[in-house]
Amino acid sequence: MSVGVDRTLIWLSARQLFAKRRALIALGLSLIPMVVALVFRMLVSDARGSGGDFLIGLARDLVIGALLPLTAVLFGTTAFGGDIEDGTLLYLLLKPVARWRVVLWKYVVAVVCTAAVMVPATLLPWLVVRGPDLPIQVPLSLLAGLAVGSALYCAGFLALGAWTRRALVVGLLYVVTIEMVLSRNLTGVKAISAREFALAISQKLLGNSAALVDKPVTTATVWTMGTLMLVVGVGLTIWKVRAYEAAERL
Amino acid sequence: MTAIELRRASRWYGNVVAVNDVSCALGPGITGLLGPNGAGKTTVLHMMAGLLQPSAGEVLIDGQAAATDSSIYRRLTLVPERESAYGFLTGREFVRMSARLQRLPDAEEAAARAIRLVELEGAQDRKIATYSKGMRQRIKVAAALVHQPDVVLLDEPFNGMDPRQRLHMMGVLREEAARGRVIVISSHILEELNDLADNVLVMIAGRLAASGHYRAIRRLMTDRPHTFMIRSSDDRRLAAALLADASVVGVELSGNGNGGGGIVVRTSERSTLTHHLPRAARDAGIRLLEIRPTDESLESVFSYLVER
Numbered sequence: 001m002s003v004g005v006d007r008t009l010i011w012l013s014a015r016q017l018f019a020k021r022r023a024l025i026a027l028g029l030s031l032i033p034m035v036v037a038l039v040f041r042m043l044v045s046d047a048r049g050s051g052g053d054f055l056i057g058l059a060r061d062l063v064i065g066a067l068l069p070l071t072a073v074l075f076g077t078t079a080f081g082g083d084i085e086d087g088t089l090l091y092l093l094l095k096p097v098a099r100w101r102v103v104l105w106k107y108v109v110a111v112v113c114t115a116a117v118m119v120p121a122t123l124l125p126w127l128v129v130r131g132p133d134l135p136i137q138v139p140l141s142l143l144a145g146l147a148v149g150s151a152l153y154c155a156g157f158l159a160l161g162a163w164t165r166r167a168l169v170v171g172l173l174y175v176v177t178i179e180m181v182l183s184r185n186l187t188g189v190k191a192i193s194a195r196e197f198a199l200a201i202s203q204k205l206l207g208n209s210a211a212l213v214d215k216p217v218t219t220a221t222v223w224t225m226g227t228l229m230l231v232v233g234v235g236l237t238i239w240k241v242r243a244y245e246a247a248e249r250l
Numbered sequence: 251m252t253a254i255e256l257r258r259a260s261r262w263y264g265n266v267v268a269v270n271d272v273s274c275a276l277g278p279g280i281t282g283l284l285g286p287n288g289a290g291k292t293t294v295l296h297m298m299a300g301l302l303q304p305s306a307g308e309v310l311i312d313g314q315a316a317a318t319d320s321s322i323y324r325r326l327t328l329v330p331e332r333e334s335a336y337g338f339l340t341g342r343e344f345v346r347m348s349a350r351l352q353r354l355p356d357a358e359e360a361a362a363r364a365i366r367l368v369e370l371e372g373a374q375d376r377k378i379a380t381y382s383k384g385m386r387q388r389i390k391v392a393a394a395l396v397h398q399p400d401v402v403l404l405d406e407p408f409n410g411m412d413p414r415q416r417l418h419m420m421g422v423l424r425e426e427a428a429r430g431r432v433i434v435i436s437s438h439i440l441e442e443l444n445d446l447a448d449n450v451l452v453m454i455a456g457r458l459a460a461s462g463h464y465r466a467i468r469r470l471m472t473d474r475p476h477t478f479m480i481r482s483s484d485d486r487r488l489a490a491a492l493l494a495d496a497s498v499v500g501v502e503l504s505g506n507g508n509g510g511g512g513i514v515v516r517t518s519e520r521s522t523l524t525h526h527l528p529r530a531a532r533d534a535g536i537r538l539l540e541i542r543p544t545d546e547s548l549e550s551v552f553s554y555l556v557e558r
Binding site: 002004005007008009011012015016019020086087088090091092093094095096097098099245 | 296321323328330334335336338339350351352353357
């Protein structure tokens with residue numbers, strides 16, 4: 001397989017994800033935590049001293065809890081949903097390129113773009129409130145969890161984009177009901193929550209230096225259930241795209 | 251020699267039959283696929299392109315099933331009907347992307363050549379979102395021809411093109427056909443295929459209703475009974491005058507027949523009537539107020555072909 005083909009698929013996928021004002025939305029999402037941190041620093045007299053608790057709370061509730069799934073919904077559902085909705089999928093299917101390869105690169109690009117938005121969302125507020133209790137290991141641990149979360153969320157939302165034309169709505173409903181409400185309150189749901197997995201990975205790397213989550217799911221659960229979610233999500237997308245037949249709507 | 255063959259190919263979606271038992275064999279040159287909207291033209295093209303599996307029968311490209319693997323797209327291309335293209339890309343980026351996905355050694359040069367072919371050099375660095383409908387069609391054709399495939403399938407390619415662009419595109423397709431390529435063009439307008447398609451397949455309601463040279467199909471469509479509604483200053487006298495003409499097979503008076511209501515004239519030869527009518531009216535001192543064909547819609551023409 002030619003490197004040029006892979007590079008073209010990556011280039012096209014990235015251009016597609018950031019088209020139609022999505023670049024502006026992503027930029028806005030990435031800057032929200034910094035704005036909150038600036039407000040915190042202006043209002044709280046001992047901002048440097050209490051920065052640790054603030055940053056951990058911000059990461060748990062805003063970055064991992066809301067911005068990560070929202071960004072993943074945005075990019076994950078667009079990766080294929082956009083092509084199907086606009087009818088541009090035909091231009092990829094009519095090329096001598098294996099369909100699974102198209103899926104794979106679209107998935108990788110969606111994950112990288114989601115994780116990339118999380119970098120300023122984590123590092124900028126850290127720069128604003130950092131003090132002696134907040135070494136660089138703290139944001140790096142958070143970013144590791146966010147990377148795992150990006151990979152899992154995007155696998156699910158990619159499949160959603162390939163299987164339904166209302167992927168964005170269904171994805172948002174999932175984020176609000178499962179991730180924002182049920183996984184925080186029902187123990188059983190934690191075992192299938194990408195948010196809980198991201199928190200557990202970050203907590204594991206943070207060790208005792210910060211308490212991100214009281215009872216993180218076990219590492220074994222993260223790897224087994226996470227791998228299952230990833231394989232099912234990407235597998236379902238490959239299955240759907242390989243069997244795709246051009247109906248009149250294409 | 252590259253050839254497309256449909257062997258009793260059918261395609262249905264649930265209970266809806268889109269293409270019904272179509273057999274044909276196409277070789278190098280331009281073939282027109284003619285039919286009203288919903289006749290199954292797009293489904294046939296998608297089956298030829300390997301994007302749809304036939305529900306029954308076979309669709310073969312050079313003896314191989316069309317929907318086998320993606321390597322077929324080195325030799326075959328389709329220009330879809332929908333205007334959609336990547337609006338966030340420039341025309342040049344879109345065509346170059348096609349060249350790269352075809353693994354052409356010099357994608358830049360191939361893209362430049364394809365864009366020159368459709369005369370879009372002036373707009374190649376503009377976003378496709380800013381293109382007119384005709385320009386989008388042309389950039390889609392450029393992207394499809396960038397790797398010079400043997401089989402080119404075009405779904406309503408002239409939609410949105412102005413007459414000059416249309417003539418130019420016809421010239422491009424003729425040149426491609428002269429190089430031995432198999433070109434299939436779908437259209438719902440017979441005149442679009444004039445002087446372009448060597449062979450025309452007429453599809454109606456999913457079936458192949460007629461096939462042959464353009465002129466033979468044209469003759470089939472024009473040499474049929476026609477019906478005209480004519481209003482004049484004296485319908486009753488005009489009706490009597492027209493009945494003297496051998497080409498008129500029937501006249502009916504509408505309304506009270508004293509003028510204003512009009513007459514419905516059925517003729518076996520349209521051209522004879524259109525010559526005879528003004529002369530007959532002038533000789534009888536009758537003023538013609540309105541002449542209107544009542545069965546010239548494409549659907550009525552196709553219905554006639556089906557009933558034959």
